[in-house]
Amino acid sequence: MVGVTNGNKSGKVLKVGVIGLGELAQVSHILVLNSLSTHFEITYICDISQQALDFCEKKVAGGSPKTTLNAEDLITSSDTDVVVIxxxxAFHPSQAILxxxxxxxxxxxxxxxxxxxxLDAIIAAEQTSEAKVFVGYQRRYAESFLDAVKEVGGMKKIDYIRVRDIIGQNSSFVDQSGTFPKxxxxxxxxxxxxMKSTEEEMVKTALIDEFGVEATPESMTMFRLFTGxxxxxxxxxxxxxxxxxxVVGASLGLPIWNVLFQYEGFPVMYESGIIDVPRFDAHLEIYSRENxxxxxxxxxxxxxxxVTMTIREKIETAKGDGYQERMIRKTYEDPFTLEFLDFYVCATKKTSPKTSAVDARKDLDxxxxIMQNAY
Structure with missing residues (x-):
């Protein structure tokens, strides 16, 4: 992550157009961009719902933005410097390319x-553009995650990794977020x-034409869960x-699924699911002999x-082996805020983000x- 702070030394405020005014925009992105008023100003919003436009127009700080039902109007307007999709x-690729x-x-x-x-069409469009795509993988911008990457890089040898993402229904958290989305x-x-036919064609293109996997209701559901x-x-x-x-093996199905990956020298267990218990159990845990x-x-x-990092390790004491556990919380700044700050740096300095289109292609790999192993 590019080093940034909340203070904006450049003084430039980017005019932002936001496409899509659903749950994520209402609960997070509009509020975050409002808070980062020294970096961004929402000048244009777009949705296919006029009621959503009317509702979100009032949520934007600093004056009323322009509104449109047509994404092309927003993207091509001189009233937008950058675009948030x-x-x-179904519409991410075409709008990103535009x-x-x-x-x-x-x-x-x-x-x-x-x-x-x-993905390759987007990557090709970047080659002839002065701009870049920034993919919203906010967890990778959390400071604790970046610190953990450094800690893991210093391990003598990784022996095992567990990746867990077993969470409650989003509605449980959204309804208690204090943001009152509609x-x-x-x-x-x-x-x-x-939208439905376009998205289904995209999924089937991946499964049938690119993966060689039958597009059944089950395989399409798991594919959507993996990509989401x-x-x-x-x-x-x-x-x-x-x-x-x-991939050593996979057990795919609802409500919980898991996959066993093999790396050189160690396995990784990935376990995920969506259940009704309103708990967000998401973590990466990396084991070595020393810590x-x-x-x-x-x-x-x-x-x-x-977002926190916990380090557990053996320590030497006068009476033999001891145990030490440290929980580090560097900041309360949330990953959405941190990634938008990084997006600002990329857009103003004309640099490439780490969460690029080329990087995102590896997730599809x-x-x-997984899909070829399981189906």
């Missing part, structure tokens, strides 16, 4: 795309039908230790909940390994 997955064609840095919520065809259905039925929830874990795991050499390093995440939908 947090709408449905932003790149207009040389605008674009923040795209994960997943950036659902297949290699669309859902609207005042959009044309043909738009919903187009799983990429948070896969992306962080990759930054920590790279790609696995193979154990763990990063714990809480729900991102409640602002200010800390990993998902392909």
């Amino acid at each position: 947090c709408n449905v997955n 932003a790149l064609q207009h040389n605008k840095y674009v923040f795209v919520e994960k997943p950036l795309a659902l297949n290699y065809r669309d 859902k609207y259905t005042d959009y044309p039925k043909q738009d919903t039908a187009e 929830l799983g990429v948070h874990d896969f992306s962080a795991l990759r930054e920590m230790v790279g790609m696995p050499s193979r 154990i390093v763990r990063v714990d995440y809480d729900t991102p939908y409640v602002k200010g909940l800390p 990993l998902i392909k390994m």
